[in-house]
Amino acid sequence: MARGLSQRAHQKVLEAAIQLFAERGIESTSMDAIAAASAVSKATIYKHWADKDDLCMEVLVHIHDLDEGPPNFDSGDLKSDIESFLLHEPNQRKADMQKRLMPHLIAYSARNQEFGRAWRARVMERARVGLKKLLRRGVDRGIFPVLDEELAVTLLFGPMLFSHIFGPRIDRKWLASGAVDSFWKAHARLQYQVASTNKAISRRRSR
Numbered sequence: 203m204a205r206g207l208s209q210r211a212h213q214k215v216l217e218a219a220i221q222l223f224a225e226r227g228i229e230s231t232s233m234d235a236i237a238a239a240s241a242v243s244k245a246t247i248y249k250h251w252a253d254k255d256d257l258c259m260e261v262l263v264h265i266h267d268l269d270e271g272p273p274n275f276d277s278g279d280l281k282s283d284i285e286s287f288l289l290h291e292p293n294q295r296k297a298d299m300q301k302r303l304m305p306h307l308i309a310y311s312a313r314n315q316e317f318g319r320a321w322r323a324r325v326m327e328r329a330r331v332g333l334k335k336l337l338r339r340g341v342d343r344g345i346f347p348v349l350d351e352e353l354a355v356t357l358l359f360g361p362m363l364f365s366h367i368f369g370p371r372i373d374r375k376w377l378a379s380g381a382v383d384s385f386w387k388a389h390a391r392l393q394y395q396v397a398s399t400n401k402a403i404s405r406r407r408s409r
Contacts, residue, residue, distance in 0.1 A: 214240040215247060219261050224302040228258055228310040255317045262307075262325045265299045267292045273332065280340050281386055281398055287336060288362050288378040304363075330355050345394045357385055 218240035237244040251257040275283035291297035311318030
């Protein structure tokens with residue numbers, strides 16, 4: 203929490219910023235508008251956030267639950283773990299906020315490269331590190347040969363970012379399953395591809 207603000211006032215500023223960013227876009231939202239919507243004076247807001255970018259970054263930390271530890275998936279089925287990681291979201295309300303804000307964030311980051319770099323370092327990097335951890339587990343267990351980690355992360359995360367841009371028209375579960383399945387077929391050693399195929403056939407038969 204920004205020091206000196208009551209919890210209630212802090213939450214009001216965050217909520218006002220989220221709603222206005224989602225409705226108007228980040229660039230079109232002024233600190234005056236956030237102050238008016240939150241009923242917290244602009245002078246008070248500026249005492250605790252240096253500028254709009256600083257407030258926007260805290261909004262992102264809030265809706266991505268970055269104050270909590272990263273999710274850990276280790277069910278013994280790496281393919282399933284990677285899919286679960288790609289589908290992981292915070293609670294439904296925050297997940298909806300993410301979906302509404304993502305197109306605005308992408309547009310704003312394209313015009314404000316300094317903010318874009320800060321966003322990638324603060325928000326996106328945790329997800330990248332978590333996915334790399336899963337991929338290294340696959341290499342360590344002999345499921346994958348040596349991988350180009352940056353390319354692998356891009357191949358898996360790219361479709362999920364696509365779904366954020368185009369919203370509810372894209373079935374995220376279908377997309378994550380397809381992305382992981384395609385990656386598995388391209389990179390997993392043959393015996394693990396066969397095992398995955400047999401498991402999928404067994405699941406279909408049991409329905």
